[in-house]
Each structure stands twice: as C-alpha cells, then as structure tokens.
Amino acid sequence: MKAPLVGVAGMTHLGLVSGSALAGHGFEVVCFDRDQALVARLERRDWPVLEPGLDSLICANGARQRFTGTAKELASCDIVYVAPDVPTDDQGRTELSGLTALIRDVAAAMNSEAVLVVLSQVPPGFTRGLGLWPSERLFYQVETLVFGQAVERAMKPERIILGCADPGAPVEPRYRALLTAFDCPIMPMRYESAELAKISINCCLVASLTISNTLAELCERIGADWAEIAPALRLDRRIGSYAYLSPGLGISGGNLERDLGTVLSLSKTHGTESGLITAVVRNSRYRRHWALRQLHARVLSRVADPLIAILGVTYKENTRSIKNSPAVALIHQLIDFRIRVFDPAVRPSPQWHPGMTVADDALACCDGADAMVILTAWPQFRSLRPSELRGRMHGRVVIDPGSVLDRAAATGAGLEHVVLGAPSPAQPQQ
Amino acid sequence: MTLAHAHSEPRKPTRVVVLGAGGFLGRRLVEACRRADVPAVGLSSRDVDLADAAAAGALAERLHPHDVVVFLAALTPDKGRDSGTLMRNLAMARAVCEATRRVQIAQLIYASSDAVYSFATTLISEDTPAAATDLYGAMHRTRELMLASEAKAPLAILRLTAIYGAGDTHNSYGPNRFLRQALGEGRVALFGDGEERRDHLYVTDAVALIVEVVMRGSTGLLNLATGQSFTFRAAADMIATSSGRTVVVTSSARQNPVSHRHFDITNLVRAFPDMRFKSLAEGLAATFADMKAEARG
Numbered sequence: 001m002k003a004p005l006v007g008v009a010g011m012t013h014l015g016l017v018s019g020s021a022l023a024g025h026g027f028e029v030v031c032f033d034r035d036q037a038l039v040a041r042l043e044r045r046d047w048p049v050l051e052p053g054l055d056s057l058i059c060a061n062g063a064r065q066r067f068t069g070t071a072k073e074l075a076s077c078d079i080v081y082v083a084p085d086v087p088t089d090d091q092g093r094t095e096l097s098g099l100t101a102l103i104r105d106v107a108a109a110m111n112s113e114a115v116l117v118v119l120s121q122v123p124p125g126f127t128r129g130l131g132l133w134p135s136e137r138l139f140y141q142v143e144t145l146v147f148g149q150a151v152e153r154a155m156k157p158e159r160i161i162l163g164c165a166d167p168g169a170p171v172e173p174r175y176r177a178l179l180t181a182f183d184c185p186i187m188p189m190r191y192e193s194a195e196l197a198k199i200s201i202n203c204c205l206v207a208s209l210t211i212s213n214t215l216a217e218l219c220e221r222i223g224a225d226w227a228e229i230a231p232a233l234r235l236d237r238r239i240g241s242y243a244y245l246s247p248g249l250g251i252s253g254g255n256l257e258r259d260l261g262t263v264l265s266l267s268k269t270h271g272t273e274s275g276l277i278t279a280v281v282r283n284s285r286y287r288r289h290w291a292l293r294q295l296h297a298r299v300l301s302r303v304a305d306p307l308i309a310i311l312g313v314t315y316k317e318n319t320r321s322i323k324n325s326p327a328v329a330l331i332h333q334l335i336d337f338r339i340r341v342f343d344p345a346v347r348p349s350p351q352w353h354p355g356m357t358v359a360d361d362a363l364a365c366c367d368g369a370d371a372m373v374i375l376t377a378w379p380q381f382r383s384l385r386p387s388e389l390r391g392r393m394h395g396r397v398v399i400d401p402g403s404v405l406d407r408a409a410a411t412g413a414g415l416e417h418v419v420l421g422a423p424s425p426a427q428p429q430q
Numbered sequence: 431m432t433l434a435h436a437h438s439e440p441r442k443p444t445r446v447v448v449l450g451a452g453g454f455l456g457r458r459l460v461e462a463c464r465r466a467d468v469p470a471v472g473l474s475s476r477d478v479d480l481a482d483a484a485a486a487g488a489l490a491e492r493l494h495p496h497d498v499v500v501f502l503a504a505l506t507p508d509k510g511r512d513s514g515t516l517m518r519n520l521a522m523a524r525a526v527c528e529a530t531r532r533v534q535i536a537q538l539i540y541a542s543s544d545a546v547y548s549f550a551t552t553l554i555s556e557d558t559p560a561a562a563t564d565l566y567g568a569m570h571r572t573r574e575l576m577l578a579s580e581a582k583a584p585l586a587i588l589r590l591t592a593i594y595g596a597g598d599t600h601n602s603y604g605p606n607r608f609l610r611q612a613l614g615e616g617r618v619a620l621f622g623d624g625e626e627r628r629d630h631l632y633v634t635d636a637v638a639l640i641v642e643v644v645m646r647g648s649t650g651l652l653n654l655a656t657g658q659s660f661t662f663r664a665a666a667d668m669i670a671t672s673s674g675r676t677v678v679v680t681s682s683a684r685q686n687p688v689s690h691r692h693f694d695i696t697n698l699v700r701a702f703p704d705m706r707f708k709s710l711a712e713g714l715a716a717t718f719a720d721m722k723a724e725a726r727g
Contacts, residue, residue, distance in 0.1 A: 282557070289696040293657075296699040301706035333700055 003027060004174040007077035009106045010084025010120070011038055011067065013049045014145050018083050018119060020057050021154035023065035025181045031067045032074055034105070039069040050320045050345055053151035071109035078174045080110050083119035083143070088323075092257035094123065100130075107132050115175045117141050121198055121255070123262050127163055127191040135165035137172055140191050142198045147253060148318030159185040163194030202259040203277070206251055208244040210280045213287050216247035216421030226421030227403065247420040249375070249401055250288035251280075252315040252324035288326055291373055291399050292333050294418050298397045299371040300337065307394070308334060309369035311362055312376025313343040320345050327375035328352060340365050344378055363392060370395035377402045386413035432556050432697040433586065436537075436647030443498040443536055446470040446644055449480065449489075449526065450503030454598045455541070455636060459500060462637045468644070475503070481518040486528035493533040498644050499583070500539045501526055507566050508600050516565045523573040527580040537647055538583035539640065544591045544653065544691070546571045555694040556651050584649045588640065591655040591693065594713065595633030596720030604662065605630055605710075608669050609717060612677045613725075618670065622684035624663030629655040629693050632713035635705075642702055655693035656707040665710060672715045 004027065008019035011033035023029040033039050038048065047054055058065060074080050082103050087095045099120050107116060116133045118126075118140045127140040140163030144153045160179055162171065167188040171179070179186050189197070216226040230245040239245075251257055260277055267274035299306050315325040322328050331339060331352045340357045341348045342365035348358050359365035362381060366372050366389055374381055381404045389405075390396060390413045398410060401420040410417035416425050446463045450456040451472025463470035471492070478488045480503055493499065503522055505515050530538060545567035546560040562568040574587050594605035601607050608618045631654060639654050663679070670677035698705065708716065 285557075286555075286694060286696070289700070292699055292703075293696060296703060296705075300699075300703050333703065336703060 001173065001177060004078035004178055005030070005076055006178065007032060007074040007080035007106075007110075008119075009033070009071075009074065009080060009082045009102060011035075011042060011048075012085040013051075013147070013150065014085050014120065014143055015081070015083035016042070016047070016049065017051060017054065017145065017150040017154050018081060018143070020054060020061060020065060021151065022081075022178075023061035024057050024155055027064070027178065027181070029061075029065045030073050030077060031065060032071060032106075033067075033069060034071070034102070036069040039067050042067040050318065051150050052148065052318055057151055057155075071105055074106060074109045075111050077110065077114055079115040079117060079178060080106055081117045081119045081141075082106055086120050086122070088254045088258045092254070092259075092261035094258055094262070096122065096126070103130065104132060113137075115139065115172050117175070119143050121258075122195055124192045124195040124199075124266065126195065128165070136169065139164060139171075139175065140194050142194055145255075147321055148316060157182055157184050159187055161194050161197050162186060162188045163191040164188050165191065167193075199259040199262055202256050203263060203280075205244045206256050206260065206280050206284075207276070209246075209248060209251065210283045212245045212247045212421075213250075213283055217287075219421045220424045223423045225423060227419075246402070248287065249290055249326035249420075250284035250286075252288075252326060253321060254323040257284075257324060288329060289333075290420065291326065291330050291375065291401060294399050295330075295334075295371060295373065295397075298399075298416065298418070299395065303370050303395065305338065306370035307338045307340065307368060309359075309365045309372040309393075310339055310341045311343075311365060311372065311374045311381055312378055313341060313346050313348055314376050317376055317378045322346060325375075327373075330373065330375065331356065340369065343376065344380060363388065366392050368392070368394045371397040371399065373399040374402070374404045377404050381405075386410040386415055386417075390414055433643070433648045433650040433652040433701045435701070436584070436649065437645070440642070440645035441647065442466070442468050443644060443647075444469070444496050445494060446498045446500060447493060448472045448500045448502060449478075450474070450501070450541075452476065453502060454595070454600070455593060455633060456502045457597070458595075458633055458637045459502070459640055462641050463644070466641060466645075468641075480522035480525045481505075482525075483521075485522070485525035486532070489525055489529040490532040493529060493535060495534050496536045497533070498537045498539065499526070499530070499535050500541070500640060500644070501577075502541045504541075504569075506600055508602065511565060513565065516569050519569045520572060520576070523576045524580075527576055527582075530581045530583045535583045537586065537644070537649070538577065538581055539586045539588065539643055540574065540577050541640070542570045542574055542587050542589045543567065544589050544655070544693075546574070546589060547691075549689040549691065552690050553692045553694055554653060554655075556653055556697050584647070586643050586648050587651045588643065589651070589653045590636060591629045591631050591653070591691075593631050593633050593636050594717060596717050596724060598633075604628065605665050605669065605714060605717070608662075608666050609714070609721060612669050612673045612675075613718075613721060616676060617678040617680055618666040619680050619682065620662055620666060621682060621686070622688065623681045624661055624666055624679075625688045627659040627661050627690040627692065629657070629659045629691060630665065630710055630713070631656055632708045632716070634716075635707050635713075639698075639702065639705065642705075646701075648701065652698060652701060653693055653695070654698070655695055656710075657693050657695035657698075658707075658710070659690065659692045660710050665714070668711050668714050669718075672711070672718055674718075 006027045007030045009032045019031040115137045142161035219226045233239045234241045313327040342359040386409045397416045399418045403419045452474030460470045460472040548561040560571045598606040611618050666679045
C-alpha cells in the first residue's frame, strides 16, 4: 500500500510538533494553518514554540514537511489531523468554538474518502457529537504533548489511545498503516473512553503530585527529607520509576487545570463524588504561594526595603509558556517591593510589576539582592556556583523550591537554602 | 473571598469610631489610631448600649458621614454562653446595620472570631467553610451574614484567633490565664499536658492589622493569626521561664480529646506582605513587662 499523505491543521504547539513527528516517521505531511502570518513565520523556520529537538527534526524532515495557509491543499490528503491548541481560561475552562470551526473548515476542504482525526484534547462526548464526518473514518487520538519533552514523546509514544465509533471494527487501513509506524501498542476504544482516558492520565499525575506535596510539606516540618524518600518509592513496582513524585508549587501550565475542571464539572452534572479532585485543587492553590510564605517569613517581614531577585518566569524549563506560572503570580504579589528578574527564554512584561527591573543574566540578577528565588529549573541555573552567588548577594536567603542549586554547596557557602520537601533552615532571630 | 484594598497606599480616614472601646482590644485600637494621627472616638456600652431597642438611633446620632466604624463590641463567653447572650449580641449587630442605613459611613470593619470554624479542620484559611459548633461561634457567623446583607457600607470581616496581652478582661484558657496564674499563684494549670496547638496573636499585632485595614479601606474576609501554632505547654513553659520567679506548670487528667488549630496566613501575607508578628516568646515577655508595670502603678 502506498504511504498515506497526511495533513495536519492548526500549527500551534500540538499541531506543529505532531506534524513534525509524522514527517519524522517518513510520511509526507502538509501542515496547514489559517493564520497566514504564522505560516510565513514557519516557512522562515521561526518556530513559535520552544521545544528541544524541534528545529533539528524539522530540518531533517526537509521536503516531507511543508507549510501552507491554503485549506484546499488538504484535499489530496488521505488522513487529516485537526490539532490546534485548545485555549483555556484562568479557571481551566476550555473554549472549543475555535476547534469546532476549524474542524468544519477542514472537513469542507477534505476529500470525502479521507480519514479525519481529532488530536486536540476535547471533553467526553465531543467527538461523537460532531456529526459532520462518517463515523467509520472519524477518530479521536489522544495527544501526549508534554511541554519541554513534546518532540521525544511525539516521536516515541508509549502507546496510542484511539477513540473510535465502534472499537470492535477494524481501524481504517491507511490510518492503521500510519499508526503502526510508531511501533507501540494501539489501543482502540470508544470515543468517550479515549476522551476520558487522557483526563484520567492527568488526574493520576496530579494525584501523585498532590501526595508528594502533602508529604514534602510534612518533611519540611519534621526534619525528614523528601529527596531521600522519593527514590525509595520509585523502586516500588506499584508506584514506578517515572512517577510524578517531585513536589512543586501547585499545578500550572493550563492543561492539568483544565482536566481537573472537566472532571469536577462532569461530576457535578452527573452527581458523582469528586472530593479527591477538590482536594487536589485546594492543595495546588496552597502550594502555589509557598515561595511567598517563605519570603515573608525570612525577608519581607525582616528586611527594610529588600531587593528580591527572581530567576525564571516560565512555568517550567524548556518552554516559553507562563500559563499559571508561579513566578508571575509571585511577581504580582511583590508589587510593593523592589524586584529584579531574569529568564533565559521570556522577557518579563513591565505590566507584571511597574517597579521591576530585568537582568540580562542570572548572576547580574543576583547582584545586591537580599534574597533570590529560583522558580524555573532552567539547566543553566544548575551551573550557578553558590559561593559566587553568596559573594554577589547582599543577603543570603535563597528560595529554591526545586533544589536547582547543589544543596550541600549552597549550605556550605553560607546560604540559607530553602527547598521544597527538605528540613527547613532555621530563621535567624533578630 | 479574600481581602481587597481600596487604597494602594495607606490613607487616613476622617474619623474612626470604635464600638466596644471599653474592651481589651478597643482601648488599644483607639490609642493606636490617635498615635497614627487619625481622629478616633471610642464608644463603650456606657455610651451606647447596642443591645438596647433604641440603640440604632443612638448610634446613628453619634456617627458622621464618611466615618470608619470598627465593630468590636460583643458579649464574650465569660459573660454568658446561653441563647439570651446570643440574642443580645445579635441585637447589637442589628443596631449597627440599622445605623449604617441612616448614616453613610466609609467602611465597616467587623471583628469576628475563629470560633466560626470547626475543629474538624486543623489548617484554617479563608476558604475553610464556617461551621460553628457553639452559640458563640454561631453568633459571630450570624453577625457576619447580617452585616453582609443588611449593613450599608463597604465591609471587612476579620476573624481573629485568640489574642493575648496585658489588660485582657477575659480569663479564657490560654496565655492570658497562664500569665495571671503565674504572677498570682506561681503555678500554671494545664488541661491534660497542654498538647493542643493553637495560634496566639499578640494584641499589639492585632491592633496594627486592624489599623492597616482602616488605612487601606479594605473589604472582604481575612483571618487574623500569625501562622505559627504552639502547644499550650510551650506557652506555659515560656511564661514560666520569663516570669522571673518559680512557676510550676501542672498537668491534669484530660477531659476532652486533643485538638489542634493552625492557620494558613497566605492571604494575610498577600494583603500585608511586610507585616511582622511578634514571636510568642517576644509577645509574652512584652505582656509580662506591661503587667508588672501595671501592678506597680
């Protein structure tokens, strides 16, 4: 059988990475977006997202992957993915009207024998409710995007979860041939199961995170160290080596919040018990302000007119996303204080804080600071030498939730190194 | 709901009227306002009996437009725990509501209590549902609802944890009673071994926070607590140590299960990020000094 020609519509994060991965597996891929300016940018190889390995993958794809702003070019495709990022608001609510409109436009441009695949994450019931494409050639494929690891995960998925109208029916041959190229288990199931499967994965992840946060906070109070405990848990086969056991500053990025909101909404509608999800949301809100509480106790309530250095504003490393970023939240809270900020990927917006200054590098950010807060674990921050920081800072408080700095070196350099899940350094008495 | 400031920078109101100015907190609040060069009038039950049927009119006559009213007045549990006390307390709130409909004030600050919370939740924040388990807690919660629905003024509700300091007129279990026992009897009597953890707020810090709420024209809900909880045993030991005399701390057979209470003060930190609380040791030492000074003269 001739290899299928693949179309991917929606060239934001998910579509761009997924289209590139399809081309990376040898398929010819037409990447479409209605935004002509975005297409022009892509043709200049100016990627709108930061994702390790993306540039080299697209370069290696060469002519197999092309960009277009013309929907008609999808007419020759055997399989068309619709994959725009679905926006969410600060409350985690999904706005689906853009996706629905794009699906309608794409379906109108496709040839009538092609396969339509919804790749964007949608709530249960969405795919079956579309009603504009023959159900035997309409699929919902669960996306596996993880910011900062998207290329690797798109190229080598652990499995492909496939929502179908009838999971007992054979998958359309061209589509099956495409999926087989990824050399992983293919798991057909009804649309609603696949739609909920993605949400279920995220719920399991946030449950692990919440457990880690809960126990890590206890560690901080009783002299235990979560960094010692977590490896023991990873060796338990019932938990696993890839479990989300790193404590954090609450859930951010937007996607997990959206899924929690979806479960709560479904639970309210259908009258099911969702106390665990409510607890996860509450814990996330509580942990979000951990850095502020530490700063208050150690600096803001003790030092007159302190200067606070903030390293990192993205919600995690290797991304430009600041959606629900703890750093941006902290910056807003420090409106009455002097702050200096540095992030290697994002230029902080003056709207966040009128008195904020922006540094050109991490060390310059720390000059004369009474405290430093490391809120994104960018790899380059790991090479900062605590002794040099101590020499450049005015104070010695370093709030480092993810333990980016070497703890022994930081303590040895005389820094008051405050880490999530680690015994809390004593606050000096005034 | 949390606290929101009307003024980004502190702004002095034209006048502050303190209801319950004869009490432990009220006296200090009037003094603090005056020290901050804010005109302040203290009204006690001798000036206006808020539980009286004619109290609304009497209070309205004493209010000026644009006043900030701080409502501290309450019959505390040592004055009675029965429904009669409850109804008198609610009558006070009704009078305040009615007075604010007659005179357009700038801000109403209500000093509520952490008694609105149940001990089933050990880490309390403003998101914790109010679930009073006695009439005193129910009184405060009812007053909050009355003020929110019937008072005509921007409203700040402050839920205070237990306050300690010299001049306290109550004798409830905790630092105030321990201080008196230590000075008077040379002993502090604990329930059980004093294992319960509680947050204790020094009166000067409570007053400072209320003044901040006045100056910022704040509205909404805020718990006033330090975020640090100590066992009653620890408080008793600190008192014994700082008393300057021999004080025996005694245990007794436990009558009730141990319960703890902690506060998540994130919202307080967000509202007042440079607020510095006296540590319990500092506050107890300051209280001792004040009590000894009062005793001398």
